[in-house]
Amino acid sequence: MSSASWHARIACGSEVGAGFLVSERHVLTCAHVVRGSGGAPVTVSFPHREDLGTVGAAVGAHGGWDGHGDDVGDLAVLELEHAVPVRPAEFAAPDDAYTEPRPRLLAYGFPKGYREGTLAEYRATAAQRIADEWVQLEAWSAHGQPLAPGFSGAAVALADSNRVVGMVSAATRASSGVRNGRMLPTSVMARYWPPLGDLVPTPGHQRAAKERLRALVDRAADTGAARDPERLYRDAVGPLGPPVPPEGFGSLWSAAWYVLSEVDDPDAVARLADRLAGLLEAPSAPAPPKPGALPAWSPILVEIDHSGAGDDQLLVEVSAYREGLRHPVGSHTLPAGHVRAYVQELVDDAFSHLAPGTDELLAFVLPRALLNWPVAQWECGADDPTPLGCSYPLVVTDRSRRKGGLRHRLARKWEHLDERHTTVLHRVECGTQEKPNKLRFRLRRDGADLAGFAAPPRADRAGPDADVTHFDVSLTAPVPVLLWPRTGCADPGHRSDTSCAGSDFLDRIAAHVEGRPPAELPRTILTLRETAEASDEPDTHWARDVQLLWDDPRCFPDAPAAHHRSPVA
Numbered sequence: 001m002s003s004a005s006w007h008a009r010i011a012c013g014s015e016v017g018a019g020f021l022v023s024e025r026h027v028l029t030c031a032h033v034v035r036g037s038g039g040a041p042v043t044v045s046f047p048h049r050e051d052l053g054t055v056g057a058a059v060g061a062h063g064g065w066d067g068h069g070d071d072v073g074d075l076a077v078l079e080l081e082h083a084v085p086v087r088p089a090e091f092a093a094p095d096d097a098y099t100e101p102r103p104r105l106l107a108y109g110f111p112k113g114y115r116e117g118t119l120a121e122y123r124a125t126a127a128q129r130i131a132d133e134w135v136q137l138e139a140w141s142a143h144g145q146p147l148a149p150g151f152s153g154a155a156v157a158l159a160d161s162n163r164v165v166g167m168v169s170a171a172t173r174a175s176s177g178v179r180n181g182r183m184l185p186t187s188v189m190a191r192y193w194p195p196l197g198d199l200v201p202t203p204g205h206q207r208a209a210k211e212r213l214r215a216l217v218d219r220a221a222d223t224g225a226a227r228d229p230e231r232l233y234r235d236a237v238g239p240l241g242p243p244v245p246p247e248g249f250g251s252l253w254s255a256a257w258y259v260l261s262e263v264d265d266p267d268a269v270a271r272l273a274d275r276l277a278g279l280l281e282a283p284s285a286p287a288p289p290k291p292g293a294l295p296a297w298s299p300i301l302v303e304i305d306h307s308g309a310g311d312d313q314l315l316v317e318v319s320a321y322r323e324g325l326r327h328p329v330g331s332h333t334l335p336a337g338h339v340r341a342y343v344q345e346l347v348d349d350a351f352s353h354l355a356p357g358t359d360e361l362l363a364f365v366l367p368r369a370l371l372n373w374p375v376a377q378w379e380c381g382a383d384d385p386t387p388l389g390c391s392y393p394l395v396v397t398d399r400s401r402r403k404g405g406l407r408h409r410l411a412r413k414w415e416h417l418d419e420r421h422t423t424v425l426h427r428v429e430c431g432t433q434e435k436p437n438k439l440r441f442r443l444r445r446d447g448a449d450l451a452g453f454a455a456p457p458r459a460d461r462a463g464p465d466a467d468v469t470h471f472d473v474s475l476t477a478p479v480p481v482l483l484w485p486r487t488g489c490a491d492p493g494h495r496s497d498t499s500c501a502g503s504d505f506l507d508r509i510a511a512h513v514e515g516r517p518p519a520e521l522p523r524t525i526l527t528l529r530e531t532a533e534a535s536d537e538p539d540t541h542w543a544r545d546v547q548l549l550w551d552d553p554r555c556f557p558d559a560p561a562a563h564h565r566s567p568v569a
Helices: 094-098 186-192 194-198 207-220 229-237 252-262 267-281 336-353 404-417 436-445 470-476 501-513 518-533
Strands: 007-012 015-023 026-029 042-045 054-062 076-080 105-109 118-124 135-139 155-158 164-173 179-185 297-306 313-322 325-335 359-366 379-381 384-387 394-398 425-428 450-453 481-485 546-550
Touching (some): 007 026, 015 105, 054 325, 094 164, 186 194, 252 267, 297 336, 404 518, 425 436, 436 470, 470 481, 481 518, 501 518
Parallel strands (some): 297 359, 359 394, 450 481
Antiparallel strands (some): 007 015, 007 042, 015 026, 042 054, 054 076, 155 164, 297 313, 379 384
């Protein structure tokens, strides 16, 4: 390993981890090692090439790790500020880590006290993956260097060839003294960063066939051929082939890589390539509308959630989407009173990640109890008192709608909305006597795409023991777009046949939103907020406090869930 100059030390703020060079300008590491890159510089050094000094880097691609749940997608691709004269790492076939007898694997990390680095010896417990993401590692001996903080992102290489088979992502110490860890295999890493697929061997597939498939996937990325990767996969493997994995395929590339790395039938690659070539050559295969067509939104995502560190402590994460990839900007746990200033700073930074000339969309992902927060009224910054909601199209969405079957149904609804050019407002009046379950039936029967409420959702009814409300039903039906006034009626319990400020709001808002394409509503609400702010009495204008819940899942490609407590963090 002393000759392996491609080993890298990564520093980002107070975090120190490992990484490895895969091209003259790209280094792979764990996403959690550079989670502070929005507020701290990322530097890379090579312990076997001290003459190169420290090289600055930026996060160029990301596996989607966001610090929640399991640490899925814990991969970051660092782009060095200049090329380095170091020979990149070479890769073994993924299965070479699991041959019998199990080969010795080496990881080169930087635990506390070892600035120059040190080695840990491990082996794979089994070829079986945990949650289809990780391979378990076990210590080669009871007395060697254990995996510890500072090993995150280290290449896991075959001791006899220095060829890489994976990357250290986590480690645990059992009470019995057995030292285990987790490795992200290269076959999984390539799902998140397609260029890695060109470097990882895929035995059983000819190089020319692999290169042809990769080129066709690149050509098909912005066409209708990429719209249904599950169907293309089934066409390639046939009715007796391996089924589509439970999580499906997030992209055409992920389906193609699954065929290359997981399917034993070598003809499946040719069938998939032929099918793609036919679709690309067919004149009747137009490109689908881009997510959120009319316009094609470039979202900045502000995710706020309870941190678990105390009732007043919130976890805030900001990221930006560009060309379907999510770029983390920063994350921090802080008191609720400090959230506004932190968001103002990071949103401004997030704009540097958006493609020039695109239509920005500011989206706040909030827990249900905070959905009525006045985020549209927050100032743009200390030097700019303009409300965020008057500067950018700004929407909110419920955190629970970003996962599971609900998200899948939302995506289906938006596909149908692409074929429709108008919306109808389904009203939910103050004091309505309609039972929530009947409202659910009505919304589903009518295929409702927009629901308007005369009063805001109650923040005090969140929790597993709370009664289901009309608002809950609309969220889970699911209705793609919801509207309400943040203040609403002063007495929401009055009879529904009595006129009130909430009813007046619904009358007025209907005149502006009905008949418009759903994808354009963020821009419509922006115009209304600007009109209210410019009025003679902005504080009393009926549209000043309009809240828009809008989320087209295709605008926000799934970022795999992950957890904060990565053992090697």
